[in-house]
Amino acid sequence: MTRLTADQIRARAAALGEWFHNIDLNGVKTAPDHFLHDYPNVKWRLFAHAVPEDLSGRTVLDIGCNGGFYSIEMKRRGADRVVGIDFDDRYLAQARFAAEVTGQDIEFRKLSVYDLALLGERFDIVLFMGVLYHLRHPLLALDLIHEHAAGDLMIFQSMQRGSQEVEPVNADYDFFEQEHFDAPGYPKLHFIEHQYARDWTNWWAPNAACAEAMLRSAGFRILEHPEREVYVCRRVERPTEAGAVYPASPPHGHVSEGSRE
Numbered sequence: 001m002t003r004l005t006a007d008q009i010r011a012r013a014a015a016l017g018e019w020f021h022n023i024d025l026n027g028v029k030t031a032p033d034h035f036l037h038d039y040p041n042v043k044w045r046l047f048a049h050a051v052p053e054d055l056s057g058r059t060v061l062d063i064g065c066n067g068g069f070y071s072i073e074m075k076r077r078g079a080d081r082v083v084g085i086d087f088d089d090r091y092l093a094q095a096r097f098a099a100e101v102t103g104q105d106i107e108f109r110k111l112s113v114y115d116l117a118l119l120g121e122r123f124d125i126v127l128f129m130g131v132l133y134h135l136r137h138p139l140l141a142l143d144l145i146h147e148h149a150a151g152d153l154m155i156f157q158s159m160q161r162g163s164q165e166v167e168p169v170n171a172d173y174d175f176f177e178q179e180h181f182d183a184p185g186y187p188k189l190h191f192i193e194h195q196y197a198r199d200w201t202n203w204w205a206p207n208a209a210c211a212e213a214m215l216r217s218a219g220f221r222i223l224e225h226p227e228r229e230v231y232v233c234r235r236v237e238r239p240t241e242a243g244a245v246y247p248a249s250p251p252h253g254h255v256s257e258g259s260r261e
């Protein structure tokens with residue numbers, strides 16, 4: 001636990017740039033003017049009950065960990081090991097500082113979700129919160145999490161837009177049947193060509209049916225839906241063998257016997 005004074009914490013937090021996570025660092029808030037208010041604490045309070053309270057003996061991977069809010073909460077629940085990954089150095093520096101001040105032993109690594117195979121490890125709990133819609137290849141990311149990182153539970157959250165209705169999806173439809181595509185409860189992934197909320201990293205906005213269908217399709221059974229955008233899932237077998245799992249080949253840097261020639 002750090003012995004920094006409140007003024008020192010404030011100065012160091014400010015030097016780390018603008019924070020997306022509003023974290024309480026010994027009374028100093030890192031993003032007091034957040035446009036979503038006390039974020040992500042307001043979100044966390046709505047689904048914290050659905051995450052096991054005692055995580056001792058479990059490992060956690062926090063994908064897109066940002067300033068480390070959820071990694072710290074997982075460690076506070078006694079997780080044996082928490083690994084937070086993000087591909088943004090600025091956020092990783094914030095997360096390391098937040099963990100230092102709160103006295104939590106967390107490993108933060110610079111890694112993209114697309115390179116998860118490099119971890120070479122499955123985790124009991126994977127957090128995949130607020131990242132899907134920032135990816136150009138969201139289903140690929142889910143496939144990779146399933147293939148390389150998820151051991152049991154996944155806590156998933158995505159921004160959702162469009163209808164909240166969810167209708168059952170048939171196993172197949174006739175070629176000339178089209179009405180279901182316009183049904184509010186049919187899965188839809190809205191593509192954002194330019195920006196949304198002045199953020200060019202927003203690429204997709206699924207409706208509720210689509211978020212659920214994508215999870216199922218990637219091999220995640222929804223156990224609970226504790227908050228409008230949050231799902232607690234269990235890794236199960238993929239419903240079909242078909243699907244893009246990239247890279248099907250070994251991770252970067254690995255040279256197979258055959259390729260040495």
Ligand SMILES: C[S@@+](CC[C@H](N)C(=O)[O-])C[C@H]1O[C@@H](n2cnc3c(N)ncnc32)[C@H](O)[C@@H]1O
Binds near residue numbers: 063065113129131135
């Ligand atoms: C909206 S924030 C969500 C942060 C946190 N998970 C939460 O729910 O509050 C999205 C985060 O995902 C990270 N991110 C975006 N694309 C990523 C990628 N390909 N691999 C890893 N992290 C990524 C961003 O740097 C950012 O920290």
